[in-house]
Amino acid sequence: MRPEVTELLQRNSDHVRQFQSRFDDIQDVQLPEAVTVCCSDSRVLQDQMWGNDEPGRLFTCSNIGNRVVQRSDSGDVVSGDVLYPVVHTQTEVIVVVGHTGCGAITATYERLTNGGSEPAGISHCLDLLTSDLEPGVELLPAGLSRSAAVNRLVEYNVDRQIERLEASDDVPSAVTLVGVVYDFQDVYPGRRGEVHVINVDGETAVDELRDAHPEIDSRIERLWEY
Numbered sequence: 001m002r003p004e005v006t007e008l009l010q011r012n013s014d015h016v017r018q019f020q021s022r023f024d025d026i027q028d029v030q031l032p033e034a035v036t037v038c039c040s041d042s043r044v045l046q047d048q049m050w051g052n053d054e055p056g057r058l059f060t061c062s063n064i065g066n067r068v069v070q071r072s073d074s075g076d077v078v079s080g081d082v083l084y085p086v087v088h089t090q091t092e093v094i095v096v097v098g099h100t101g102c103g104a105i106t107a108t109y110e111r112l113t114n115g116g117s118e119p120a121g122i123s124h125c126l127d128l129l130t131s132d133l134e135p136g137v138e139l140l141p142a143g144l145s146r147s148a149a150v151n152r153l154v155e156y157n158v159d160r161q162i163e164r165l166e167a168s169d170d171v172p173s174a175v176t177l178v179g180v181v182y183d184f185q186d187v188y189p190g191r192r193g194e195v196h197v198i199n200v201d202g203e204t205a206v207d208e209l210r211d212a213h214p215e216i217d218s219r220i221e222r223l224w225e226y
């Protein structure tokens, strides 16, 4: 067996040792506090960023570009991965997690500015991002470096995903929608691994957000108010 797989199994054995007593109350039921939708990037550890090692606490979805929609015969719909806990486990908080230096956003930016091709499966993912990001590319301030442009589009994409959730009849209005960006590249003020709140229920203005949520005002930060 490849050493990568052997190591995965060894690490699972560590997990088994640590988790023996952690499933007692949730073997047959889950009522997660929140569903989080994060990019799949290997540098962005979805449970760990929330300090979570508690089975049943968070419902975690991941895909490239932290998308909340899928394309169906009847148009774009909120994806089942995100909706499942909202519909079936009484979850009333959805958190969309973008991150600095996102490869999916970079690829979409490249596609919109230079073209380029990808295998069909990746193209499908980028198609969903492209239609959302195209107006954002137009709005970008002139003279930005590529990475500065991408990090602004990361925020823009999180905003569009929140907008998609807000617009959907499948998401009850009682659900709180939060958009954040995870920074491990020293782009935002703060420390590596910090999550910055950029959107709550569609509100994106930093001053408005800080006034409305003073208990988390130090966690509210944006690179780009467009």
Ligand SMILES: [Zn+2]
Pocket (backbone or CB within 6 Å): 039, 040, 041, 064, 065, 099, 101, 102, 103, 104, 105
């Ligand atoms: Zn990413």
